[in-house]
Amino acid sequence: MTGDSAAGTLHHVRMIGWVLLLSILPSRAPAADLPTIIEQVRGEVNPLESMEYMRRIYSTDRWFTFPKFAETAQYEASAMRSAGLQRVEILSAPADGVTQVGYWTMPLAWDVRSGTLEIASPALPLESRLLADYQSIPTSVGMWSGPTPAAGITADVVELKTPLTIEDARRMDLRGKFILTAGDLRSFKWMLVNSGAVGAISGFTENPDLKDDREWINSWGDFGWAFTKKSTPLVSFSITPHEYEFLHRLLAKGPVKVKAQVDSRYYSGPYPIVTGVIPGAGGDEEVLTLGHSSEQGAQDNATGVSALLEAMATLNRLIASGKLPRPRRTIRIMTTGEMYGTMPYVQSHMERMHRTVAAMCLDTPASAYEMSGTEYTFYMDPHAAKSYVDALILKIAASYFPFVKRPWHEHAYEAGTDTYLSDPMIGVPTTWAYS
Numbered sequence: 001m002t003g004d005s006a007a008g009t010l011h012h013v014r015m016i017g018w019v020l021l022l023s024i025l026p027s028r029a030p031a032a033d034l035p036t037i038i039e040q041v042r043g044e045v046n047p048l049e050s051m052e053y054m055r056r057i058y059s060t061d062r063w064f065t066f067p068k069f070a071e072t073a074q075y076e077a078s079a080m081r082s083a084g085l086q087r088v089e090i091l092s093a094p095a096d097g098v099t100q101v102g103y104w105t106m107p108l109a110w111d112v113r114s115g116t117l118e119i120a121s122p123a124l125p126l127e128s129r130l131l132a133d134y135q136s137i138p139t140s141v142g143m144w145s146g147p148t149p150a151a152g153i154t155a156d157v158v159e160l161k162t163p164l165t166i167e168d169a170r171r172m173d174l175r176g177k178f179i180l181t182a183g184d185l186r187s188f189k190w191m192l193v194n195s196g197a198v199g200a201i202s203g204f205t206e207n208p209d210l211k212d213d214r215e216w217i218n219s220w221g222d223f224g225w226a227f228t229k230k231s232t233p234l235v236s237f238s239i240t241p242h243e244y245e246f247l248h249r250l251l252a253k254g255p256v257k258v259k260a261q262v263d264s265r266y267y268s269g270p271y272p273i274v275t276g277v278i279p280g281a282g283g284d285e286e287v288l289t290l291g292h293s294s295e296q297g298a299q300d301n302a303t304g305v306s307a308l309l310e311a312m313a314t315l316n317r318l319i320a321s322g323k324l325p326r327p328r329r330t331i332r333i334m335t336t337g338e339m340y341g342t343m344p345y346v347q348s349h350m351e352r353m354h355r356t357v358a359a360m361c362l363d364t365p366a367s368a369y370e371m372s373g374t375e376y377t378f379y380m381d382p383h384a385a386k387s388y389v390d391a392l393i394l395k396i397a398a399s400y401f402p403f404v405k406r407p408w409h410e411h412a413y414e415a416g417t418d419t420y421l422s423d424p425m426i427g428v429p430t431t432w433a434y435s
Contacts, residue, residue, distance in 0.1 A: 034399050040323055042403075044314045053079060053306035058298040063138050064218070066095060066109040066269050069294040069337070073272035076293060076305065076335050083313035084320070085276035085333070092270035093336075093344035097229035101343040107144075107226030109269030115141035115262040117201065117237045120154050122250070131201075131247075131258070132214075132237045139238050139296060142185070142202070142217030144226075145262055146233025152261035153235070155198050159251050162188075169195040178235075178258055180247055185236060186219040192234060193222055199235035199260055203244025214238040216296050226340060227266070235260050273336040273345050278316055280330040286352065287331050288359035288428065290418055294337040303366035305335050329357065338363065342418045346426060353421075358389045359430040361418045366435055375407035379432040382413040385422045387429035 056079075060071045073090050080088045093101075097108035115134035132140035155178050160169070162183030175196030185192075185202045192200055204215045215238050222231040237260070239247075250256045272294070277286075289311065291304040312333050318324040336342060346353055365376075378397060380390045394410055401408050413419065414432075421430040 034396070037324070038400055038403065040318060041314065044318055044323075045310060046314070049313065050306050050310035053309045054298060054302045057293060057302040057305055061293060061302060062296055062298075064143050064296045065111045066271075067111055069272055070270070072293050073274050073335075076274045076309070077276070079309050080274070080276040080312070080333065083309065084316040085312055086279055088274075088276035091273040091275065091345065093273060093341055094268070095271040095340075096268040097227070097231075097266070101347055104339070104343060105226070105228045106271070106344070107221075107340060108228060108231075108266045109271075110144050110227065110264065110266055112141055112145065112262065112264035115145065115237070115260075115264070117239070117258055117260050119247075119250075120257040120259040122254070122256070128246075131239050131243050134262075137214060139214040139216050141262060141264075142200075142220055142236030142238060143296075144220035144231070144266075145236045145264055147264045148235060148260055148262045150261075150263075152259050153198055154257055154259045157201070157247065157251065157256045157258055159248065178260070180244070180251075182241075182244055184215075185217060189220060189234065190222050193232045197234070200237070201247075201258070202236065202238045203241060203247075204238075205241050208241065211242045212240045214240055216300075218296065233266070235262055271337055271341055271344070273334065273341050275332060275334045275345075276312075277333070278312060278319070278327070278331045281326040281328050283328060284355050285329045286356045287327075287329050288356050288421075289331065289333050289362070290342065290359055291333075291335050291362045292338040292341075292418075293335040294341065299366055300364040301338075301362070304362035304364065307362055307365060308333050308335070332356075338417060339420075342421070346421070353426055353428055356428045358387070359421050359428045361421075361430055361432045363417045363432060363434060365433050375409065375435070376401070377409060377411050377434045379411045379414050379419060379434065381422045381429050381431070385424050385427070385429060389429040389431060393431045 056075055057072055060068045060075065077088050077090050094106055095109040096106060099106045112134060116130065117132040118129045119131065134141040155176060157180050158172060158174055158177045160179050160181045162181060169191050176198055178199045178201055179192055179197050180201045180203065182203045184204045185200050202215055202217060205213055206215065207213065217236055217238050219225045220236060221227045247256065289308050291308045292301040293305050295301045319326050334345065336345065378393050381387050397408050417432055419430050419432045421428040
């Protein structure tokens, strides 16, 4: 998403509108007031403020290290206080690689100062040798990449075609070599570890048309998503499809060596959770608005967090001016890491979760309007936890989207993000909004 574009700014106005409506209506605003609420919200939203939230969050989260996550959390807390939210606090979950929450093991904290990958042989012009540089493009180095010795590692490159089996990897003798693949590295890191590879180079992309894009590597555990104390430090880089094709052509002509230098470290640290509220007028029930920070993209998910911040700021202004009554239920915003931040929060705040009547998760809610197929999808609650919230979401969407001429549709429940809050053991009806 290009933060300076008019389309991007308008996108935020539209996106924030229905976020606010979801916050207001569960607090028993009369259904007959829906058109009025839509107009009030659209008139009060400050798109420039929202875009500034997005830029500031992206400016730190894009580096994708735990020290930068802490900086993002400080900024989000400051933004919440400036917007007039109350009971703002920065909580933390243990990023120690051993603590278990449910059946999940928390990741180790990680930091990286520098990381480069260059072709050592054959001899090439200087401008053709450098493949990856963390300081220039943070996605060049995969999250939780292991370190190299200070002098770096120079090794042969072997290209792997996917899908492959562990028997395939063993036959190829990958020990002490860098692996190049256009497949998704995250799905077979364990195979590389068992084969003795020293590092991995990913040319994978979700959109082959973006030839200069670098895939965001955010999963590097031996046994699943995150890197824990039982995981193996293995160097990983992300290169562009153009660079992948270049290496592929070089390998067709003969042996290729690369040199990698990575200055990274693993340590026990905090995983930040930021929360604040607009207090309700009565009772102790809450509505939760949830967005993932600690992610690398402006689209996924600085837009989601900035939309929630602007939603809360707009709602607070409307309440303060008397244009909207104070909601009966407290509205809570929470920004944290996907799953690894929310699960510890749920476990340590079960009494609060039992008082939470509904939630919305904004995971990747923004996409460029000019892209073919861009539309809003609302993922409903599972059959085991059906709620009035599903019907309410669809009613708001049907009332709002004709104003802005955007397609939308509902979708059956799907796991994979914080929709697990709908599980009857937690009991919070949750809608996931995605674009």
